Amino acid sequence: MILKLFPITEDLKTYNRSILIKDLIAGLSIAVIVIPQGLAYAMIAGLPPIYGLYAALIPQLIHGIMGTSRHPAVGPVALDSIIVAIALGALSFSGIEELIAAAVFLATMVGVLQLTMGLLQMGVLANYLSRPVISGFTSAAAIIIGFSQVKHLLGLQIESSNQIQKMILSLIQNFNETNLITVVVGLSAMSLILVTKKYLPKFPSALLVSVFGVLLIWSTRWDLHGVDIVGHIPAGLPDFGLFTVPPELIKDMLPFALTLAVIGYVEIISITKELEEQEEKFSLKPNKELMALGTANLLGSFFQSFPVSASFSRSAVKFQSGAVTGMTAVFSALIVGLTLLFFTSLFFYLPI
DSSP, X not given: OHHHHOTHHHHHTTOOHHHHHHXXXXXXXXXXXXHHHHHHHHHHTTSOTXXXXXXXXXXXXXXXXXXXXXXXXXEOOHHHHHHHHHHHHTSOOXXXXXXXXXXXXXXXXXXXXXXXXXXXXXXXXXXXXXXXXXXXXXXHHHHHHHHHHHHHXXXXXXXXXXXXXXXXXXXXXXXXXXXXXXXXXXXXXXXXXXXXXXXXXXXXXXXHHHHHHHHHHHHHOGGGGXXXXXXXXXXXXXXXXXXXXXXXHHHHHHHHHXXXXXXXXHHHHHHHHHHHHHHTOOXXXXXXXXXXXXXXXXXXXXTXXXXXXXXXXXXXXXXHTTOOXXXXXXXXXXXXXXXXXXXXXXXXXXXX
């Protein structure tokens, strides 16, 4: 029974020092990417940056223990974050506390839906979502994400929207307020990422750019000249609790929760199948994987996580780093936890 619920126990039977070192290196590689990504994806979702680290903690740990494949790297992802942002934008809230509660409760709903789908053996539904549909949805989300971040690249204060025409119009209307220093910082970061990926493909470009950004703003104090920074991030692990929303909002949130439940599952299945085919070793069990992801979302929501799934980029890094077992995710989660406890102050000067 324990083996069925926690496949990691099978790996631990033959665990040794060599495997531990490989998992630890892979876990460190994932952690140095998911930490800056988590901060960014939380802001894409319309939440304070700290919630990206919360989403990288418990869900990652749970999936590492319950997942049937070692390949997917679970945590905050851009596609899910933009759906959360669209969901929150479609509803009305009186303050940031209500908005946060809704985002976390959305993860609760997603977790319950995915667990229900898994129990009903509905994992096969992923086979009926055609590649053109998924490709079109992903491409559209990428365009919306890109346009939603242009305001940060230009240093503009404009309202976000899920309609491209409104974004473009707002950017044109406010273009004369562009902060040139912010543009220099943003283009420098983008250039550094491209150069690193070309000449140092195995080096974590996200970590390098984060360190570069922090040192640049700390030394120049360009934050006093209009460059937006992350600012104070509270230290400490997330509190345990169940977030709720008014009953009338649940009906409005259900379509978004269902979308996140299905898309999140399709993401993790697509990533895992692609990576397993490269090794010709197949351990994926779709329905169990669906339940593992659902449990990660459900339990994660008790620790203030918004909806999560598997990341394409981090899963690729995990694969290339030589991860052997689910302990990779456990080690990565532990590093995120240590960051929350002791190192959040290091991100104060990180430019948006």
